[in-house]
Amino acid sequence: MSKTALVTGASGGIGLEFAERLAKEGYQVTLVARNKARLDEIVARLGQGHRALPADLSVAADTHRVAEDVKKNRYDVLINNAGVGVYGFFSETPLETTAAMTRLNIDSLVELSHAYLSGAKSGDALINVASTLALLGFPGASTYAATKAFVMAFSEGLWFENKHRGIYVAGLLPGVTKTNFHAAAGGSATEKPPEALSQTSAEVVDVGMKALKSRSSPTVLTSFTNKAMVFLQTRLMPNKVRVNIMGGQGPAKPGKAQPAAQLKT
Numbered sequence: 001m002s003k004t005a006l007v008t009g010a011s012g013g014i015g016l017e018f019a020e021r022l023a024k025e026g027y028q029v030t031l032v033a034r035n036k037a038r039l040d041e042i043v044a045r046l047g048q049g050h051r052a053l054p055a056d057l058s059v060a061a062d063t064h065r066v067a068e069d070v071k072k073n074r075y076d077v078l079i080n081n082a083g084v085g086v087y088g089f090f091s092e093t094p095l096e097t098t099a100a101m102t103r104l105n106i107d108s109l110v111e112l113s114h115a116y117l118s119g120a121k122s123g124d125a126l127i128n129v130a131s132t133l134a135l136l137g138f139p140g141a142s143t144y145a146a147t148k149a150f151v152m153a154f155s156e157g158l159w160f161e162n163k164h165r166g167i168y169v170a171g172l173l174p175g176v177t178k179t180n181f182h183a184a185a186g187g188s189a190t191e192k193p194p195e196a197l198s199q200t201s202a203e204v205v206d207v208g209m210k211a212l213k214s215r216s217s218p219t220v221l222t223s224f225t226n227k228a229m230v231f232l233q234t235r236l237m238p239n240k241v242r243v244n245i246m247g248g249q250g251p252a253k254p255g256k257a258q259p260a261a262q263l264k265t
């Protein structure tokens with residue numbers, strides 16, 4: 001019988017790459033995202049055995065529906081990848097915009113992790129996509145970075161709690177990745193993250209797929225450059241210097257918060 005996987009945020013970027021890679025390795029993949037037409041297209045391209053499950057994971061009722069599916073289907077692998085950023089100073093960003101992000105990046109991830117791990121068996125694996133910003137912070141996208149710090153700490157704890165069951169849990173920490181993320185967060189086309197620091201989704205997922213096979217580390221950084229940057233800023237610098245550097249590179253300056261209507265949360 002084929003192995004099965006569910007990937008959230010599978011209509012583009014890192015999630016689509018995970019879905020394609022798992023399908024290539026023989027998994028029957030269930031793809032979750034809001035854009036039904038796009039998911040249907042991808043499923044048709046992937047071929048028989050795959051399935052679209054459209055849902056808005058910032059909406060509690062949709063998350064409950066996906067959690068029920070997770071409990072019923074007992075997937076071999078769950079990739080909690082769906083997530084958005086919100087660029088702008090916290091006090092200048094509408095609270096509902098921030099709340100929709102935390103419902104997606106934290107609440108739905110916790111609910112799907114619980115639905116999965118309460119019925120998981122030895123050999124299963126859960127990957128939660130966090131970010132190197134979990135370790136570095138990011139003034140100008142403070143709540144986003146904090147959601148990813150949550151995902152990292154949560155995943156590390158679950159790694160320990162589940163290893164005796166033979167279940168692998170990891171937090172995957174990509175750095176800047178060339179996807180739609182920056183634009184969806186309200187980033188300007190002219191102030192893109194530096195190319196030299198950027199990875200492709202394929203490079204990120206190479207590391208994620210290796211982690212699924214080696215099943216060793218609770219925290220997986222996706223490039224040497226990211227590891228070096230984290231080491232430099234968290235081990236060799238005082239915290240205040242790190243926060244000032246990250247704030248100086250931040251995606252927003254005072255008075256430049258994106259209007260909520262422009263954000264795709």
Ligand SMILES: NC(=O)c1ccc[n+]([C@@H]2O[C@H](COP(=O)([O-])OP(=O)(O)OC[C@H]3O[C@@H](n4cnc5c(N)ncnc54)[C@H](OP(=O)(O)O)[C@@H]3O)[C@@H](O)[C@H]2O)c1
Nearest residue numbers: 009011012013014033034035057083131176177179180181
């Ligand atoms: N790109 C980076 O630089 C970077 C760096 C570190 C970590 N990450 C993390 O990587 C993950 C994937 O992001 P990405 O870079 O691949 O961005 P992306 O290209 O914008 O993809 C985001 C995916 O999440 C889905 N999504 C967004 N809102 C959703 C919602 N409310 N409910 C369900 N699905 C939703 C999107 O599909 P729909 O629009 O169809 O819903 C899309 O499939 C995120 O957790 C992000 O925080 C990204």
